Amino acid sequence: MTAEKKQAKCEKSKPIFCELSANDLEPEITEIESLCVECGKNGLTRLLLTKIPHYKDVVLMSFECEHCGYQNNEVQSGGKIAEKGVKITLQVTTQQDLNRQVVKSDYTSIHIPHLDFEIPAQSQKGEITTLEGIIDRSIRALEQDQPRRQEEFPDTAIEIDLFISKLHALKILDEPFTVIFQDISGNSHVENPKAPIKDSQCNITYFKRTKEQNCMLGIYLDNEDALLKPIQEGEYTLEQIEGEVLSFPTNCPDCNNPCETNMKLTNIPHFKEAVIMATFCETCGHRTNEVKSGSGIESQGVRIEVTVTGKEDFSRDLLKSETCDLEIPELELEVGPATLGGRFTTVEGIIIALKEQLSSCTALTGDSSDLETGKRMKTFIAHLEEILDGQRKVTLVLDDPTGNSYVQSLSDDGADDRLKITKYDRSFEQNEELGLNDMKVENY
Incomplete structure:
Protein backbone atom coordinates (compact mmCIF):
# COMPACT_ATOMS: atom_id res chain seq x y z
CA MET A 1 0.00 0.00 0.00
CA THR A 2 1.59 3.26 -1.11
CA ALA A 3 1.90 6.39 1.01
CA GLU A 4 -0.38 8.22 -1.47
CA LYS A 5 -3.16 5.64 -1.03
CA LYS A 6 -2.81 5.75 2.75
CA GLN A 7 -3.06 9.53 2.67
CA ALA A 8 -6.09 9.38 0.36
CA LYS A 9 -7.83 6.93 2.66
CA CYS A 10 -7.02 9.12 5.59
CA GLU A 11 -8.51 12.19 3.95
CA LYS A 12 -11.70 10.41 2.83
CA SER A 13 -12.47 8.69 6.11
CA LYS A 14 -11.60 10.15 9.50
CA PRO A 15 -9.12 13.04 9.40
CA ILE A 16 -8.31 12.52 13.09
CA PHE A 17 -6.28 9.42 12.07
CA CYS A 18 -3.65 11.78 10.68
CA GLU A 19 -3.21 13.28 14.13
CA LEU A 20 -3.01 10.06 16.13
CA SER A 21 0.22 9.47 18.04
CA ALA A 22 1.62 6.27 19.55
CA ASN A 23 0.29 7.28 22.95
CA ASP A 24 -3.23 7.73 21.53
CA LEU A 25 -3.25 4.18 20.15
CA GLU A 26 -1.82 2.25 23.10
CA PRO A 27 -3.12 -0.22 24.15
CA GLU A 28 -6.57 -0.25 22.48
CA ILE A 29 -7.46 -1.31 18.96
CA THR A 30 -8.34 1.70 16.82
CA GLU A 31 -10.74 1.20 13.91
CA ILE A 32 -11.07 3.52 10.90
CA GLU A 33 -12.98 3.34 7.64
CA SER A 34 -10.66 3.28 4.65
CA LEU A 35 -10.85 2.71 0.91
CA CYS A 36 -10.25 -0.78 -0.48
CA VAL A 37 -7.49 -0.79 -3.11
CA GLU A 38 -9.29 -3.59 -5.00
CA CYS A 39 -12.93 -2.44 -5.33
CA GLY A 40 -12.69 1.20 -4.18
CA LYS A 41 -15.42 0.81 -1.55
CA ASN A 42 -15.08 1.43 2.17
CA GLY A 43 -13.47 -1.28 4.28
CA LEU A 44 -12.27 -1.40 7.88
CA THR A 45 -8.67 -0.91 9.06
CA ARG A 46 -7.72 -1.92 12.61
CA LEU A 47 -4.60 -0.50 14.27
CA LEU A 48 -2.89 -1.80 17.41
CA LEU A 49 0.26 -0.44 19.03
CA THR A 50 2.03 -3.26 20.87
CA LYS A 51 5.49 -4.09 22.16
CA ILE A 52 7.38 -7.16 20.95
CA PRO A 53 9.38 -8.74 23.81
CA HIS A 54 13.10 -7.86 23.74
CA TYR A 55 12.51 -5.59 20.71
CA LYS A 56 10.46 -2.41 20.40
CA ASP A 57 7.02 -0.86 19.81
CA VAL A 58 5.32 -1.77 16.52
CA VAL A 59 2.01 -0.85 14.89
CA LEU A 60 -0.04 -3.82 13.64
CA MET A 61 -2.42 -2.94 10.80
CA SER A 62 -5.19 -5.22 9.51
CA PHE A 63 -7.55 -4.28 6.65
CA GLU A 64 -10.68 -6.15 5.57
CA CYS A 65 -13.26 -5.26 2.91
CA GLU A 66 -16.70 -6.82 3.42
CA HIS A 67 -17.68 -6.00 -0.18
CA CYS A 68 -15.01 -7.91 -2.12
CA GLY A 69 -13.35 -9.94 0.66
CA TYR A 70 -9.91 -8.34 0.19
CA GLN A 71 -7.65 -8.61 3.26
CA ASN A 72 -4.25 -7.14 4.06
CA ASN A 73 -1.99 -7.27 7.12
CA GLU A 74 1.08 -5.12 7.76
CA VAL A 75 3.47 -4.25 10.54
CA GLN A 76 5.32 -0.96 10.86
CA SER A 77 7.81 0.32 13.39
CA GLY A 78 6.23 2.36 16.17
CA GLY A 79 9.36 4.51 16.50
CA LYS A 80 11.82 6.33 14.32
CA ILE A 81 14.15 4.73 11.78
CA ALA A 82 17.19 3.26 13.53
CA GLU A 83 20.51 5.10 13.22
CA LYS A 84 22.12 2.05 11.57
CA GLY A 85 21.04 -0.86 9.43
CA VAL A 86 21.05 -4.38 10.87
CA LYS A 87 22.29 -7.73 9.58
CA ILE A 88 21.06 -10.85 11.40
CA THR A 89 22.68 -14.21 10.63
CA LEU A 90 20.76 -17.18 12.04
CA GLN A 91 22.01 -20.78 12.13
CA VAL A 92 18.96 -23.07 11.86
CA THR A 93 19.60 -26.44 13.49
CA THR A 94 16.36 -27.51 15.26
CA GLN A 95 12.60 -27.40 14.74
CA GLN A 96 12.44 -24.76 17.50
CA ASP A 97 14.48 -22.47 15.24
CA LEU A 98 11.79 -22.73 12.55
CA ASN A 99 9.25 -21.50 15.12
CA ARG A 100 11.21 -18.34 16.02
CA GLN A 101 9.20 -15.16 15.62
CA VAL A 102 10.56 -12.84 12.94
CA VAL A 103 9.77 -9.14 12.56
CA LYS A 104 10.66 -7.91 9.09
CA SER A 105 10.16 -4.45 7.65
CA ASP A 106 9.48 -3.51 4.03
CA TYR A 107 13.24 -3.00 3.60
CA THR A 108 14.35 -6.48 4.74
CA SER A 109 16.10 -8.80 2.31
CA ILE A 110 16.27 -12.51 3.18
CA HIS A 111 19.08 -14.72 1.86
CA ILE A 112 19.51 -18.49 2.24
CA PRO A 113 23.05 -19.20 0.95
CA HIS A 114 22.51 -22.99 1.05
CA LEU A 115 20.02 -22.68 -1.85
CA ASP A 116 21.37 -19.42 -3.29
CA PHE A 117 17.84 -18.10 -2.66
CA GLU A 118 17.04 -14.46 -1.94
CA ILE A 119 13.86 -12.49 -1.23
CA PRO A 120 14.74 -8.90 -2.23
CA ALA A 121 13.96 -5.90 -0.04
CA GLN A 122 10.64 -4.13 -0.77
CA SER A 123 9.30 -7.20 -2.60
CA GLN A 124 7.04 -7.99 0.39
CA LYS A 125 5.27 -5.92 3.03
CA GLY A 126 6.52 -5.80 6.60
CA GLU A 127 5.06 -8.52 8.79
CA ILE A 128 5.36 -10.53 12.00
CA THR A 129 5.79 -14.18 11.12
CA THR A 130 8.00 -17.18 11.82
CA LEU A 131 10.91 -18.64 9.89
CA GLU A 132 8.67 -21.50 8.80
CA GLY A 133 6.06 -18.93 7.72
CA ILE A 134 8.63 -17.21 5.48
CA ILE A 135 9.48 -20.54 3.80
CA ASP A 136 5.77 -21.41 3.38
CA ARG A 137 5.06 -18.02 1.81
CA SER A 138 7.93 -18.52 -0.66
CA ILE A 139 6.60 -21.97 -1.58
CA ARG A 140 3.07 -20.61 -2.19
CA ALA A 141 4.45 -17.79 -4.36
CA LEU A 142 6.41 -20.26 -6.53
CA GLU A 143 3.47 -22.69 -6.82
CA GLN A 144 1.01 -19.96 -7.81
CA ASP A 145 1.66 -19.99 -11.59
CA GLN A 146 2.94 -23.55 -11.96
CA PRO A 147 -0.09 -24.89 -13.93
CA ARG A 148 0.43 -22.20 -16.59
CA ARG A 149 4.20 -22.75 -16.65
CA GLN A 150 3.74 -26.51 -17.11
CA GLU A 151 1.81 -25.81 -20.29
CA GLU A 152 3.88 -22.95 -21.71
CA PHE A 153 7.38 -23.54 -20.25
CA PRO A 154 7.58 -27.18 -19.11
CA ASP A 155 11.37 -27.14 -18.59
CA THR A 156 11.16 -24.07 -16.33
CA ALA A 157 8.26 -25.64 -14.41
CA ILE A 158 10.35 -28.78 -13.74
CA GLU A 159 13.22 -26.66 -12.36
CA ILE A 160 10.83 -24.71 -10.12
CA ASP A 161 9.26 -27.96 -8.83
CA LEU A 162 12.76 -29.15 -7.97
CA PHE A 163 13.49 -25.92 -6.12
CA ILE A 164 10.17 -26.12 -4.24
CA SER A 165 11.14 -29.59 -3.04
CA LYS A 166 14.39 -28.10 -1.69
CA LEU A 167 12.39 -25.49 0.23
CA HIS A 168 10.22 -28.28 1.70
CA ALA A 169 13.44 -30.05 2.74
CA LEU A 170 14.40 -26.97 4.77
CA LYS A 171 11.24 -27.41 6.87
CA ILE A 172 12.10 -31.00 7.80
CA LEU A 173 15.73 -30.01 8.46
CA ASP A 174 17.50 -32.60 6.33
CA GLU A 175 20.60 -30.60 7.22
CA PRO A 176 21.31 -27.34 9.11
CA PHE A 177 21.21 -24.12 7.08
CA THR A 178 21.82 -20.39 7.47
CA VAL A 179 19.38 -17.51 6.96
CA ILE A 180 20.60 -13.91 6.61
CA PHE A 181 18.26 -10.97 7.24
CA GLN A 182 19.55 -7.56 6.14
CA ASP A 183 17.50 -4.43 6.80
CA ILE A 184 18.76 -0.92 5.99
CA SER A 185 16.06 0.61 8.24
CA GLY A 186 17.33 -1.39 11.25
CA ASN A 187 13.76 -2.39 12.16
CA SER A 188 14.01 -6.17 11.87
CA HIS A 189 14.24 -8.69 14.69
CA VAL A 190 14.58 -12.45 15.24
CA GLU A 191 13.31 -13.93 18.51
CA ASN A 192 15.80 -15.29 21.00
CA PRO A 193 14.05 -18.33 22.59
CA LYS A 194 16.72 -18.46 25.33
CA ALA A 195 16.34 -14.82 26.41
CA PRO A 196 17.88 -13.23 28.41
CA ILE A 197 20.75 -15.71 27.86
CA LYS A 198 22.89 -15.02 24.79
CA ASP A 199 21.64 -16.57 21.53
CA SER A 200 24.65 -18.58 20.34
CA GLN A 201 23.02 -19.38 16.97
CA CYS A 202 22.24 -15.77 16.04
CA ASN A 203 24.83 -13.14 15.14
CA ILE A 204 23.70 -9.49 14.93
CA THR A 205 25.83 -6.75 13.38
CA TYR A 206 25.03 -3.11 12.62
CA PHE A 207 26.23 -1.10 9.64
CA LYS A 208 26.19 2.50 8.51
CA ARG A 209 23.88 3.21 5.61
CA THR A 210 25.22 4.58 2.35
CA LYS A 211 23.90 7.84 0.93
CA GLU A 212 21.82 5.86 -1.59
CA GLN A 213 20.28 3.73 1.16
CA ASN A 214 19.38 6.84 3.16
CA CYS A 215 17.65 8.20 0.06
CA MET A 216 15.65 4.95 -0.24
CA LEU A 217 14.38 5.57 3.28
CA GLY A 218 13.60 9.22 2.55
CA ILE A 219 16.50 10.53 4.65
CA TYR A 220 18.23 13.49 3.01
CA LEU A 221 21.06 15.40 4.69
CA ASP A 222 20.86 18.69 2.81
CA ASN A 223 23.33 20.34 5.17
CA GLU A 224 25.86 17.49 5.39
CA ASP A 225 28.51 19.53 3.54
CA ALA A 226 28.08 22.34 6.05
CA LEU A 227 28.58 19.86 8.89
CA LEU A 228 32.01 19.00 7.52
CA LYS A 229 33.25 22.60 7.50
CA PRO A 230 35.95 23.39 10.07
CA ILE A 231 35.13 25.65 13.00
CA GLN A 232 35.50 29.25 11.91
CA GLU A 233 37.05 32.00 13.96
CA GLY A 234 34.59 33.35 16.50
CA GLU A 235 32.64 30.06 16.75
CA GLY A 294 34.51 13.28 23.14
CA SER A 295 37.58 12.05 21.28
CA GLY A 296 38.33 9.65 18.45
CA ILE A 297 38.50 5.87 18.30
CA GLU A 298 41.51 4.46 20.13
CA SER A 299 44.20 2.52 18.27
CA GLN A 300 43.29 -0.62 20.24
CA GLY A 301 40.15 -2.13 21.72
CA VAL A 302 39.80 -2.70 25.46
CA ARG A 303 38.39 -5.54 27.55
CA ILE A 304 37.65 -4.65 31.18
CA GLU A 305 36.86 -7.29 33.79
CA VAL A 306 35.79 -6.20 37.27
CA THR A 307 34.94 -8.63 40.08
CA VAL A 308 31.87 -7.33 41.93
CA THR A 309 31.87 -8.43 45.57
CA GLY A 310 29.97 -5.72 47.44
CA LYS A 311 29.28 -2.04 48.10
CA GLU A 312 32.86 -0.92 47.45
CA ASP A 313 32.71 -2.23 43.89
CA PHE A 314 29.18 -0.86 43.35
CA SER A 315 30.52 2.69 43.79
CA ARG A 316 33.03 2.46 40.92
CA ASP A 317 32.41 4.97 38.12
CA LEU A 318 31.64 3.20 34.85
CA LEU A 319 31.56 4.51 31.29
CA LYS A 320 29.97 2.22 28.71
CA SER A 321 30.23 3.55 25.18
CA GLU A 322 27.63 2.96 22.47
CA THR A 323 29.95 0.33 20.87
CA CYS A 324 30.58 -1.72 24.03
CA ASP A 325 29.35 -5.27 24.72
CA LEU A 326 28.47 -6.14 28.32
CA GLU A 327 28.73 -9.63 29.81
CA ILE A 328 28.18 -11.40 33.13
CA PRO A 329 29.65 -14.91 32.57
CA GLU A 330 28.24 -16.38 35.81
CA LEU A 331 24.68 -15.67 34.57
CA GLU A 332 25.43 -16.53 30.92
CA LEU A 333 24.34 -12.97 30.10
CA GLU A 334 25.66 -11.04 27.15
CA VAL A 335 24.06 -7.87 25.78
CA GLY A 336 25.06 -6.00 22.65
CA PRO A 337 25.98 -2.31 22.35
CA ALA A 338 22.46 -1.20 21.41
CA THR A 339 20.74 -2.74 24.46
CA LEU A 340 21.75 -0.13 27.03
CA GLY A 341 23.40 2.39 24.69
CA GLY A 342 26.12 4.70 25.96
CA ARG A 343 26.01 5.38 29.72
CA PHE A 344 28.09 7.15 32.35
CA THR A 345 27.02 5.61 35.64
CA THR A 346 28.34 3.28 38.35
CA VAL A 347 28.70 -0.50 38.52
CA GLU A 348 25.56 -0.58 40.64
CA GLY A 349 23.79 1.74 38.18
CA ILE A 350 24.49 -0.49 35.16
CA ILE A 351 23.17 -3.59 36.99
CA ILE A 352 20.04 -1.68 38.06
CA ALA A 353 19.55 -0.56 34.44
CA LEU A 354 19.72 -4.20 33.31
CA LYS A 355 17.20 -5.23 35.96
CA GLU A 356 14.78 -2.40 35.06
CA GLN A 357 14.94 -3.16 31.36
CA LEU A 358 14.20 -6.85 31.92
CA SER A 359 11.47 -6.10 34.49
CA SER A 360 9.65 -3.82 32.03
CA CYS A 361 9.71 -6.46 29.30
CA THR A 362 6.22 -7.53 28.17
CA ALA A 363 7.42 -11.14 27.99
CA LEU A 364 6.45 -11.26 31.71
CA THR A 365 2.98 -9.74 31.56
CA GLY A 366 2.01 -9.19 27.90
CA ASP A 367 -0.33 -11.22 25.72
CA SER A 368 2.66 -12.76 23.96
CA SER A 369 4.17 -14.12 27.17
CA ASP A 370 4.56 -17.84 27.81
CA LEU A 371 5.07 -19.63 31.12
CA GLU A 372 8.55 -20.93 30.38
CA THR A 373 9.92 -17.56 29.26
CA GLY A 374 8.23 -15.73 32.13
CA LYS A 375 9.64 -18.15 34.70
CA ARG A 376 13.13 -17.88 33.21
CA MET A 377 12.98 -14.09 33.22
CA LYS A 378 11.80 -13.91 36.84
CA THR A 379 14.59 -16.26 37.93
CA PHE A 380 17.14 -14.15 36.10
CA ILE A 381 15.86 -10.92 37.69
CA ALA A 382 16.08 -12.61 41.10
CA HIS A 383 19.75 -13.34 40.39
CA LEU A 384 20.33 -9.65 39.60
CA GLU A 385 18.65 -8.72 42.90
CA GLU A 386 21.01 -11.10 44.72
CA ILE A 387 23.96 -9.28 43.13
CA LEU A 388 22.59 -5.90 44.22
CA ASP A 389 22.08 -7.26 47.77
CA GLY A 390 25.71 -8.41 47.88
CA GLN A 391 24.72 -12.10 48.08
CA ARG A 392 26.27 -13.17 44.77
CA LYS A 393 29.81 -12.57 43.52
CA VAL A 394 30.02 -11.99 39.75
CA THR A 395 32.36 -10.66 37.09
CA LEU A 396 31.26 -7.71 34.97
CA VAL A 397 32.94 -7.67 31.56
CA LEU A 398 33.02 -4.67 29.19
CA ASP A 399 34.39 -5.37 25.72
CA ASP A 400 34.73 -2.24 23.60
CA PRO A 401 36.50 -2.42 20.21
CA THR A 402 36.79 1.41 20.09
CA GLY A 403 38.60 1.54 23.46
CA ASN A 404 36.19 4.22 24.74
CA SER A 405 34.86 2.42 27.84
CA TYR A 406 36.16 2.76 31.39
CA VAL A 407 35.79 1.41 34.93
CA GLN A 408 37.25 3.31 37.87
CA SER A 409 40.16 1.74 39.74
CA LEU A 410 40.11 1.77 43.54
CA SER A 411 43.90 2.00 43.58
CA ASP A 412 45.93 5.18 43.11
CA ASP A 413 48.54 3.26 41.15
CA GLY A 414 46.99 1.49 38.15
CA ALA A 415 44.36 -1.25 38.30
CA ASP A 416 43.47 -2.78 41.66
CA ASP A 417 43.38 -6.53 42.38
CA ARG A 418 39.69 -6.89 41.33
CA LEU A 419 40.08 -4.94 38.07
CA LYS A 420 41.69 -6.37 34.94
CA ILE A 421 42.21 -4.21 31.81
CA THR A 422 43.38 -5.81 28.57
CA LYS A 423 44.19 -3.91 25.37
CA TYR A 424 43.88 -5.82 22.09
CA ASP A 425 44.17 -5.29 18.35
CA ARG A 426 40.84 -5.17 16.55
CA SER A 427 39.98 -7.85 14.01
CA PHE A 428 39.20 -7.06 10.38
CA GLU A 429 35.50 -7.69 11.06
CA GLN A 430 35.48 -5.23 13.98
CA ASN A 431 37.19 -2.57 11.86
CA GLU A 432 34.68 -3.26 9.10
CA GLU A 433 31.72 -2.75 11.44
CA LEU A 434 33.23 0.53 12.69
CA GLY A 435 33.83 1.68 9.11
CA LEU A 436 37.60 1.93 9.60
CA ASN A 437 38.65 -0.31 6.72
CA ASP A 438 37.35 2.23 4.20
CA MET A 439 39.07 5.22 5.81
CA LYS A 440 42.12 6.32 3.81
CA VAL A 441 44.14 8.98 5.55
CA GLU A 442 47.47 8.68 3.73
CA ASN A 443 48.67 11.30 1.20
CA TYR A 444 45.88 13.79 1.86
Missing part, protein backbone atom coordinates in the same frame (compact mmCIF):
# COMPACT_ATOMS: atom_id res chain seq x y z
CA TYR A 236 32.65 27.77 19.79
CA THR A 237 35.66 25.53 20.38
CA LEU A 238 35.89 22.49 22.65
CA GLU A 239 37.71 24.56 25.28
CA GLN A 240 34.95 27.17 25.26
CA ILE A 241 32.04 24.73 25.62
CA GLU A 242 33.66 22.45 28.24
CA GLY A 243 31.58 22.72 31.40
CA GLU A 244 28.75 24.55 29.59
CA VAL A 245 25.34 22.94 29.09
CA LEU A 246 24.16 23.38 25.51
CA SER A 247 20.57 22.81 24.34
CA PHE A 248 19.31 22.07 20.85
CA PRO A 249 15.89 21.10 19.43
CA THR A 250 15.15 17.49 18.50
CA ASN A 251 12.23 15.07 18.24
CA CYS A 252 11.14 12.60 20.90
CA PRO A 253 12.09 9.00 19.91
CA ASP A 254 8.78 7.76 21.37
CA CYS A 255 6.03 10.19 20.30
CA ASN A 256 8.03 12.25 17.75
CA ASN A 257 6.90 15.56 19.30
CA PRO A 258 9.42 18.44 19.44
CA CYS A 259 11.57 18.50 22.59
CA GLU A 260 15.05 19.59 23.64
CA THR A 261 18.29 17.73 24.21
CA ASN A 262 20.82 19.04 26.73
CA MET A 263 24.48 18.32 26.05
CA LYS A 264 27.57 18.79 28.21
CA LEU A 265 31.23 18.06 27.53
CA THR A 266 32.89 16.73 30.69
CA ASN A 267 36.28 15.33 31.63
CA ILE A 268 36.31 11.90 33.31
CA PRO A 269 39.26 11.75 35.75
CA HIS A 270 42.13 9.47 34.66
CA PHE A 271 40.36 8.77 31.38
CA LYS A 272 39.22 11.22 28.69
CA GLU A 273 36.54 13.69 27.64
CA ALA A 274 32.97 12.47 27.17
CA VAL A 275 29.80 14.10 25.86
CA ILE A 276 26.77 13.55 28.10
CA MET A 277 23.36 14.03 26.43
CA ALA A 278 19.95 14.05 28.11
CA THR A 279 16.53 14.37 26.46
CA PHE A 280 13.18 14.93 28.20
CA CYS A 281 9.85 15.07 26.38
CA GLU A 282 7.19 17.14 28.15
CA THR A 283 4.48 15.64 25.93
CA CYS A 284 4.83 11.93 26.81
CA GLY A 285 7.37 12.05 29.67
CA HIS A 286 10.00 9.97 27.85
CA ARG A 287 13.57 10.37 29.13
CA THR A 288 16.84 9.28 27.55
CA ASN A 289 20.42 9.61 28.75
CA GLU A 290 23.37 8.94 26.50
CA VAL A 291 27.11 9.32 26.68
CA LYS A 292 29.44 9.53 23.69
CA SER A 293 33.18 9.75 23.43
